[in-house]
Structure formats: structure tokens, C-alpha cells
Amino acid sequence: MPYQRQWLRGDVFAGLAAGAVVIPQAMAYATVANMPVEFGLYSCMLPMVVYAFMGGSRSVSVSTTSTVATLTASTMLGAGVLSGSPHAPSELMTLTLLVGVILLVARVVRLGSVVENINEATLLGLKAGVGLTIAAGQLPKLLGVTPDPNHEGFFRVLASALRQLGHAHVMTVVLSLASIGLLWFIGRAYPKVPGPLVVAGLGIAGATFGGLTGLGVTLIPAVPEGLPVPGWPAFDQVGHLLPGALAIAMMAFLETVSAARGIRRREDAQIEPDRELSALGLAAVAGAFFHALPPSGGFSQSQVNTRAGARSQVSGLVTATLAVVVALLLAPVLSKLPEATLGAMVLVPVLGLINVRALRQLWTFSHREFTLAILVMTVALTVGLLPAVAVGVLLTLYAVLHNANQPHVVQVVDHVGISTDGPEGELVHPADPLVLRPQVALYTANLRANTRMIRIMALSADPPPKTLVVDLSRQLTISTTILDGLRDLDGDLAAAGVRVEFAAMPAAALALARRWPWWQDVEREERYRQV
Structure with a gap:
């Protein structure tokens, strides 16, 4: 002025x-x-x-x-x-x-x-x-x-x-x-x-x-x-x-x-x-x-x-x-x-x-x-x-760093066509597919804590789901470190008999992910959903 x-x-x-x-x-x-x-x-x-x-x-x-x-x-x-x-x-x-x-x-x-x-x-x-x-x-x-x-x-x-x-x-x-x-x-x-x-x-x-x-x-x-x-x-x-x-x-x-x-x-x-x-x-x-x-x-x-x-x-x-x-x-x-x-x-x-x-x-x-x-x-x-x-x-x-390492994962539950979030770290009720969403963007400091929580929630469900959908709607950007962490999660759950799918990644992050060979395999196997 x-x-x-x-x-x-x-x-x-x-x-x-x-x-x-x-x-x-x-x-x-x-x-x-x-x-x-x-x-x-x-x-x-x-x-x-x-x-x-x-x-x-x-x-x-x-x-x-x-x-x-x-x-x-x-x-x-x-x-x-x-x-x-x-x-x-x-x-x-x-x-x-x-x-x-x-x-x-x-x-x-x-x-x-x-x-x-x-x-x-x-x-x-x-x-x-x-x-x-x-x-x-x-x-x-x-x-x-x-x-x-x-x-x-x-x-x-x-x-x-x-x-x-x-x-x-x-x-x-x-x-x-x-x-x-x-x-x-x-x-x-x-x-x-x-x-x-x-x-x-x-x-x-x-x-x-x-x-x-x-x-x-x-x-x-x-x-x-x-x-x-x-x-x-x-x-x-x-x-x-x-x-x-x-x-x-x-x-x-x-x-x-x-x-x-x-x-x-x-x-x-x-x-x-x-x-x-x-x-x-x-x-x-x-x-x-x-x-x-x-x-x-x-x-x-x-x-x-x-x-x-x-x-x-x-x-x-x-x-x-x-x-x-x-x-x-x-x-x-x-x-x-x-x-x-x-x-x-x-x-x-x-x-x-x-x-x-x-x-x-x-x-x-x-x-x-x-x-x-x-x-x-x-x-x-x-x-x-x-x-x-x-x-x-x-x-x-x-x-x-301590706060960054705390996991923030919720179950996304569908109630008559309306999605709601459950409490962090808790399963509201069994679902198949089970939809889990990190409430914050994943980055180097919080990656392991959140993928560990996703793994625990998926394997502790009773009965265990055949399909897990990881909602990545909070992931505005992505790096090779994050993609490697998601690949490790995919491999661990696949060994336990759970098919891992991914959904709702924002366009900018998705464009980067598509340059990575593992993510190309994910899309080739039709394991990505664009909601």
C-alpha cells in the first residue's frame, strides 16, 4: 500500500x-x-x-x-x-x-x-x-x-x-x-x-x-x-x-x-x-x-x-x-x-x-x-x-520427531453411501475390503510408524480381510522412500494372504509414482483405484 x-x-x-x-x-x-x-x-x-x-x-x-x-x-x-x-x-x-x-x-x-x-x-x-x-x-x-x-x-x-x-x-x-x-x-x-x-x-x-x-x-x-x-x-x-x-x-x-x-x-x-x-x-x-x-x-x-x-x-x-x-x-x-x-x-x-x-x-x-x-x-x-x-x-x-513418529491411521467405514472415520488405531468392525487411511501425509519420519500400524490393524482383524485398500488421499506429494515403504507393506501383507490395493492418490503425487517400476506393476495388476 x-x-x-x-x-x-x-x-x-x-x-x-x-x-x-x-x-x-x-x-x-x-x-x-x-x-x-x-x-x-x-x-x-x-x-x-x-x-x-x-x-x-x-x-x-x-x-x-x-x-x-x-x-x-x-x-x-x-x-x-x-x-x-x-x-x-x-x-x-x-x-x-x-x-x-x-x-x-x-x-x-x-x-x-x-x-x-x-x-x-x-x-x-x-x-x-x-x-x-x-x-x-x-x-x-x-x-x-x-x-x-x-x-x-x-x-x-x-x-x-x-x-x-x-x-x-x-x-x-x-x-x-x-x-x-x-x-x-x-x-x-x-x-x-x-x-x-x-x-x-x-x-x-x-x-x-x-x-x-x-x-x-x-x-x-x-x-x-x-x-x-x-x-x-x-x-x-x-x-x-x-x-x-x-x-x-x-x-x-x-x-x-x-x-x-x-x-x-x-x-x-x-x-x-x-x-x-x-x-x-x-x-x-x-x-x-x-x-x-x-x-x-x-x-x-x-x-x-x-x-x-x-x-x-x-x-x-x-x-x-x-x-x-x-x-x-x-x-x-x-x-x-x-x-x-x-x-x-x-x-x-x-x-x-x-x-x-x-x-x-x-x-x-x-x-x-x-x-x-x-x-x-x-x-x-x-x-x-x-x-x-x-x-x-x-x-x-x-x-x-516424537510427534512425527506417532501413527495416525483410521478405518474408513461406509454407512449407507457415506464414508466416516473410526477412532485412530482401532477397527470399528470387520470389513472386506478393509479400507484404512493415514490421516497425515506419509514422509520419511512417520513412514515406518504408519505402515506398521496399517500392518497390525490388517492382520489383527477377525476375520482377516482378503483385500486391504490403503487410502492415500492425504498424500499430496511422494518420494522414492515412501514408495519403497508401501512396497514393503505390500510384500508383507501379500505373504500373509492379503491383497493390497491403493486408492485416491492426488494427481501430482500419482504422476510421480507412475515413474517408479513397482507402482507401474501395481497399476498393471489393477490394484489402484481412482476414487
């Missing part, structure tokens, strides 16, 4: 409103990734512009998210890149570039719909683990104690902070509680008000005019003025960064698609996974050379954009422009932001990742999926976030 002039006012307002939330949050999330706050600001520039031109969603807001920031920190530490290391910026560029390349390769081989099969319970458990890990990581800022930036893992970080509880700085704790309370109150009572901007503004005002620094409150490191200077990635740690880049690419894609679909209006085009892979991949590649964190679409910031009236990605261009203005003009002001305020700005939104209500619903719906979510969360808290992603993917693949 071409751009309409009447959208411009709403897009400009929405871009400014989203920027008031996105920019402070992205700067806060940069600290979660153990990076300078300005890297979060840079993440709101070029990646957002690239997505505005390439993405499929009209109003999703792309910068970085708490999940991606946490995985970035885990990946960097796993590669031996310590917080504050002079090599950290160039290694971050390498990581962001790797994420972009992975997303683009996934687009080329059309993996979008495959990645979307990741179980929702897996994501629920992973996000809960991320939320708790980030929350623990903010405790030193909120307490005013010295953090150990190279400690990783929920329990180690939590224990390190709690050991210093007796040394907590009173004024910092008061500021932290006030910031948390104000963010919570604004979010509940005035959801349209940009809480992070209000709290950041009050924190800066308190440090500038209220004497907070004189009371011992720590400020964030100085934010450099100006736009990001292009750099070049360091490729010496590619092998160590690659596993984390794979996890980040997967989570960034899933978060973006989920956000895009969650805010999509009825009149908007459907979200195409492969297009999102391209847009995110190009955004990451472009941002990598300008010190941006791996980009991702966040639901909360996209929701602000939509509620403020965004009708197109012009709102994203406005937000990116606002980020440029902030970098050029407001860096000295941002340098007055207390660390406790920044920690509160991280803590409050990430607590929303711990979705207790959804976990409770999952327990009611399926104990098995609830167990999966808790297992992934436990791995995230005890072993680490990257192993949790790997475990989640492996468990999802196991669940998919």
Missing part, C-alpha cells in the same frame, strides 16, 4: 514517543551486554533505518532487547572477552556481523518457517531464565556495591551481590527503590507516558541539581559526543563467537516475528518469516561496523509505537533521527545519569519476562510442556543461557 500523507503526523508523534522509551532502554541494555551505554544508542540508528526500508512490519521497533543483550554478554565472556577489555568493541562488531550473516544465510535456505517451530514452552522457560539472570546482574547497581563483571550465571552473580549486602550504599538504595516504584506506577497508572524517559530525566536532574553525587551516588561512565565512528571487526575469535551468534540470531528472529505479529493490524500484510530474516540480517550487517548490538524487535517498544499511532516505518526513521540528535547534542547530559536509575530501568521491564501466569496456564494445559519450560529455565540459571538455548532447541527437535 502506498504511503498516505495523512499518516505523517501520527508517524512522527509515534516515532518520538517510541524513541522516548526505546533510546533509554537500549542504553540500559547495553550495560547488560557489558558494553558502554552509547553502544545501545548506536543500536537505535542504522539498524532501525535498514529495517524501516526492508522489514515487513509497519510498526515494529528494532533496536536491541534484554534477551539479546544478555546472550551477547554470555557469548563475549564465553569467548574470553572480559568486560572493559580494549578488544571488546571490535569483538562485538564481529559478533553482530556474524549474527547478520547467519540470518542472511537462513534466508537463502528458507529457514524462517523451520525456526518458528521452536516450542513456546522453550521460549517461556528461556525468557524466565533471562529475566532472573538480568535481575540478579542489576543488584550491584541498585545496592551501590562493586560488581564483578566477569562473573556469569544467576547463582554466582546473586551470591556475589548478596555477600556485599552489608556494604550497600543507603542513598543509592533509596534512589533505586524510588526509581523502581516510579517506573511501576507509571506503567500501571499512565501506560502512555514514557516511564524510562521520566525516570532518567529525574535521575539526571537529581545528579545535576540535587547533589546526588555529593551523597556518594555513582554516575554512569561519560558518554562521548557525536556519531559512531566506523570500525572493522576482529576475526580472531570467530570460532568462539559462532555458537553464541547462532543463539542470538535465532532469538532475535523469534522476538521480532512475535512482536510484528502481536501488533499487526487486520488491514496490514501478513508477516513473512523469510522477509524478516533478510531485514534483520541486513540491519545487523550494517550496524556491525558502527558498534551496534545485534538488532531485534522488542514487543514493549513496538507496542508503544503502535499505540502512539504509527502507520508505517516512517516512525522508525523518526526514532533513528531522534537517536542521532541525542548523540550529537545530549551526551553531556546523559553522562549525569545515576547507575542506580539505569539499573532500575533495566530491572522493571525484564521482570516482565518472568511470566508466572503463563507458566501456571501451561501447568494446567500440559504437565509435559510445563516441565520443558522449567527444565530450560533451570539450565539457564545453573549452566548458562547459551546451553539453555541449545537444550531448548534439542528438546524441541525431539518433541517434533
Whole structure:
């Protein structure tokens, strides 16, 4: 749909409103990734512009998210890149570039719909683990104690902070509680008000005019003025960064698609996974050379954009422009932001990742999926976030293969000229010919389970039928593997004295089957019925 002039006012307002939330949050999330706050600001520039031109969603807001920031920190530490290391910026560029390349390769081989099969319970458990890990990581800022930036893992970080509880700085704790309370109150009572901007503004005002620094409150490191200077990635740690880049690419894609679909209006085009892979991949590649964190679409910031009236990605261009203005003009002001305020700005939104209500619903719906979510969360808290992603993917693949290997075969019964299906795996009553139909298309993963069930049902009938008709109406396509499996079934039942016939194969699959010598024999022997 071409751009309409009447959208411009709403897009400009929405871009400014989203920027008031996105920019402070992205700067806060940069600290979660153990990076300078300005890297979060840079993440709101070029990646957002690239997505505005390439993405499929009209109003999703792309910068970085708490999940991606946490995985970035885990990946960097796993590669031996310590917080504050002079090599950290160039290694971050390498990581962001790797994420972009992975997303683009996934687009080329059309993996979008495959990645979307990741179980929702897996994501629920992973996000809960991320939320708790980030929350623990903010405790030193909120307490005013010295953090150990190279400690990783929920329990180690939590224990390190709690050991210093007796040394907590009173004024910092008061500021932290006030910031948390104000963010919570604004979010509940005035959801349209940009809480992070209000709290950041009050924190800066308190440090500038209220004497907070004189009371011992720590400020964030100085934010450099100006736009990001292009750099070049360091490729010496590619092998160590690659596993984390794979996890980040997967989570960034899933978060973006989920956000895009969650805010999509009825009149908007459907979200195409492969297009999102391209847009995110190009955004990451472009941002990598300008010190941006791996980009991702966040639901909360996209929701602000939509509620403020965004009708197109012009709102994203406005937000990116606002980020440029902030970098050029407001860096000295941002340098007055207390660390406790920044920690509160991280803590409050990430607590929303711990979705207790959804976990409770999952327990009611399926104990098995609830167990999966808790297992992934436990791995995230005890072993680490990257192993949790790997475990989640492996468990999802196991669940998919397990479900695929379940047989779905019914007896087709004729009642006064009307065909009805019996229960799966059960014979309603003896029939000759006995008509059985796989309820799903046969493919490599489910072939043996379904042909085994057909064999069992045919041979367990009392009296046994002389003729079995296999209804292949669900078989939209076919392969040599499927034909070989049907041939083996034919041979086994023929040895037991049962004549096997086939019926109702769709035209496209039938045309392929007729190229195979065994199927040619089936038709020559008049054992195929076209219903």
C-alpha cells in the first residue's frame, strides 16, 4: 500500500514517543551486554533505518532487547572477552556481523518457517531464565556495591551481590527503590507516558541539581559526543563467537516475528518469516561496523509505537533521527545519569519476562510442556543461557520427531453411501475390503510408524480381510522412500494372504509414482483405484 500523507503526523508523534522509551532502554541494555551505554544508542540508528526500508512490519521497533543483550554478554565472556577489555568493541562488531550473516544465510535456505517451530514452552522457560539472570546482574547497581563483571550465571552473580549486602550504599538504595516504584506506577497508572524517559530525566536532574553525587551516588561512565565512528571487526575469535551468534540470531528472529505479529493490524500484510530474516540480517550487517548490538524487535517498544499511532516505518526513521540528535547534542547530559536509575530501568521491564501466569496456564494445559519450560529455565540459571538455548532447541527437535513418529491411521467405514472415520488405531468392525487411511501425509519420519500400524490393524482383524485398500488421499506429494515403504507393506501383507490395493492418490503425487517400476506393476495388476 502506498504511503498516505495523512499518516505523517501520527508517524512522527509515534516515532518520538517510541524513541522516548526505546533510546533509554537500549542504553540500559547495553550495560547488560557489558558494553558502554552509547553502544545501545548506536543500536537505535542504522539498524532501525535498514529495517524501516526492508522489514515487513509497519510498526515494529528494532533496536536491541534484554534477551539479546544478555546472550551477547554470555557469548563475549564465553569467548574470553572480559568486560572493559580494549578488544571488546571490535569483538562485538564481529559478533553482530556474524549474527547478520547467519540470518542472511537462513534466508537463502528458507529457514524462517523451520525456526518458528521452536516450542513456546522453550521460549517461556528461556525468557524466565533471562529475566532472573538480568535481575540478579542489576543488584550491584541498585545496592551501590562493586560488581564483578566477569562473573556469569544467576547463582554466582546473586551470591556475589548478596555477600556485599552489608556494604550497600543507603542513598543509592533509596534512589533505586524510588526509581523502581516510579517506573511501576507509571506503567500501571499512565501506560502512555514514557516511564524510562521520566525516570532518567529525574535521575539526571537529581545528579545535576540535587547533589546526588555529593551523597556518594555513582554516575554512569561519560558518554562521548557525536556519531559512531566506523570500525572493522576482529576475526580472531570467530570460532568462539559462532555458537553464541547462532543463539542470538535465532532469538532475535523469534522476538521480532512475535512482536510484528502481536501488533499487526487486520488491514496490514501478513508477516513473512523469510522477509524478516533478510531485514534483520541486513540491519545487523550494517550496524556491525558502527558498534551496534545485534538488532531485534522488542514487543514493549513496538507496542508503544503502535499505540502512539504509527502507520508505517516512517516512525522508525523518526526514532533513528531522534537517536542521532541525542548523540550529537545530549551526551553531556546523559553522562549525569545515576547507575542506580539505569539499573532500575533495566530491572522493571525484564521482570516482565518472568511470566508466572503463563507458566501456571501451561501447568494446567500440559504437565509435559510445563516441565520443558522449567527444565530450560533451570539450565539457564545453573549452566548458562547459551546451553539453555541449545537444550531448548534439542528438546524441541525431539518433541517434533516424537510427534512425527506417532501413527495416525483410521478405518474408513461406509454407512449407507457415506464414508466416516473410526477412532485412530482401532477397527470399528470387520470389513472386506478393509479400507484404512493415514490421516497425515506419509514422509520419511512417520513412514515406518504408519505402515506398521496399517500392518497390525490388517492382520489383527477377525476375520482377516482378503483385500486391504490403503487410502492415500492425504498424500499430496511422494518420494522414492515412501514408495519403497508401501512396497514393503505390500510384500508383507501379500505373504500373509492379503491383497493390497491403493486408492485416491492426488494427481501430482500419482504422476510421480507412475515413474517408479513397482507402482507401474501395481497399476498393471489393477490394484489402484481412482476414487
